[in-house]
Amino acid sequence: MDFTLLSSPLQGFTDFRFRNAQNKLFGGIDTYYSPYIRLNGKLEIKPSYERDLLPENNMGLEVIPQVITNDAEEFLFVAKYVQELGYKELNWNLGCPYPMVTKSGMGSGLISNPEKINHILERAHSESDIIVSMKMRLGYENSEEILDVLPILDKYPIKNIAIHARIGKQLYKGGVNLDAFQLCIDNTIHKLYYNGDITSVAKFHEMQQRFPSIDHWMIGRGLISDPFLPSMIRSNSFEYPENKMDLFREFHDTLYAIYSESLSGQTHILLKMYHLWEYFSATFLNPHKVLKQIKKAQSIRNYEAAVAAIFKNEK
Numbered sequence: 001m002d003f004t005l006l007s008s009p010l011q012g013f014t015d016f017r018f019r020n021a022q023n024k025l026f027g028g029i030d031t032y033y034s035p036y037i038r039l040n041g042k043l044e045i046k047p048s049y050e051r052d053l054l055p056e057n058n059m060g061l062e063v064i065p066q067v068i069t070n071d072a073e074e075f076l077f078v079a080k081y082v083q084e085l086g087y088k089e090l091n092w093n094l095g096c097p098y099p100m101v102t103k104s105g106m107g108s109g110l111i112s113n114p115e116k117i118n119h120i121l122e123r124a125h126s127e128s129d130i131i132v133s134m135k136m137r138l139g140y141e142n143s144e145e146i147l148d149v150l151p152i153l154d155k156y157p158i159k160n161i162a163i164h165a166r167i168g169k170q171l172y173k174g175g176v177n178l179d180a181f182q183l184c185i186d187n188t189i190h191k192l193y194y195n196g197d198i199t200s201v202a203k204f205h206e207m208q209q210r211f212p213s214i215d216h217w218m219i220g221r222g223l224i225s226d227p228f229l230p231s232m233i234r235s236n237s238f239e240y241p242e243n244k245m246d247l248f249r250e251f252h253d254t255l256y257a258i259y260s261e262s263l264s265g266q267t268h269i270l271l272k273m274y275h276l277w278e279y280f281s282a283t284f285l286n287p288h289k290v291l292k293q294i295k296k297a298q299s300i301r302n303y304e305a306a307v308a309a310i311f312k313n314e315k
């Protein structure tokens with residue numbers, strides 16, 4: 001069956017710089033979701049969000065912006081803003097699990113409030129012509145919460161619902177709940193996208209077999225630790241290209257160069273690169289040792305030496 005691969009948004013990782021580099025060097029992703037826009041009490045878009053969405057920074061990429069909010073005015077404000085930039089769709093985040101977000105009734109903390117979801121969707125559909133899609137978890141406290149929300153969503157022409165098959169309380173621990181995802185398939189009229197733990201071609205096949213009706217698949221962390229993954233899924237190949245490490249090095253160097261230019265001060269640059277290496281290290285034979293080498297490098301000079309040694313070791 002034909003399928004679509006989507007890059008799941010990761011705040012702090014999948015910004016326009018990452019998206020462009022991944023697309024240029026590896027490809028395989030049909031659509032990228034940008035990390036969420038969150039307003040801080042004011043109807044004002046931060047420059048970093050703007051930069052991330054400007055069409056000139058996303059040339060040749062299919063991008064869908066995302067918002068996190070529990071307020072209809074904010075939703076409508078962001079919808080109008082992204083429409084002015086030329087986007088037709090706004091994705092609504094009901095998945096974020098972090099207490100700072102969920103305690104204020106946003107992200108997965110909003111799933112237990114179907115009335116509020118209904119109110120926001122009602123206003124979004126009557127006061128704007130933006131196409132609305134959703135990205136959510138199964139609930140915050142338990143995986144039944146979503147079952148009270150799906151009938152509400154049935155009332156609106158939602159484009160699709162991407163479901164990360166965990167509950168908020170889990171954060172990223174424990175496994176995905178595939179039986180609960182199946183229940184969602186059985187209880188909605190909407191098109192569902194599957195998200196959660198697609199980290200290899202084999203895992204993708206497993207999910208495809210388990211959910212034959214699903215043809216949209218979202219990859220989050222797997223794309224950062226293995227940027228080859230979508231093109232390998234596409235070509236149904238278990239073999240990495242022969243020049244795997246050269247390509248990976250180019251990917252690293254591209255990101256390092258742009259973050260060195262765009263971030264100020266070596267602390268910021270090193271921290272950014274360290275967070276990337278928390279995922280990159282999975283590509284190497286000894287991830288733990290690799291990450292330790294990166295962590296130990298407390299200056300740009302030491303960082304560059306550590307990276308050179310890591311790639312040399314892997315040859």
Ligand SMILES: Cc1cc2nc3c(=O)[nH]c(=O)nc-3n(C[C@H](O)[C@H](O)[C@H](O)COP(=O)(O)O)c2cc1C
Nearest residue numbers: 008009010011035036093164196197198219220221
């Ligand atoms: C560091 C980090 C940042 C994330 N930021 C977002 C975000 O901005 N919007 C969103 O919908 N999901 C966000 N997520 C969730 C991922 O998009 C995805 O749903 C989750 O990681 C499960 O998919 P995976 O197992 O393929 O990674 C984030 C996850 C992580 C680990």
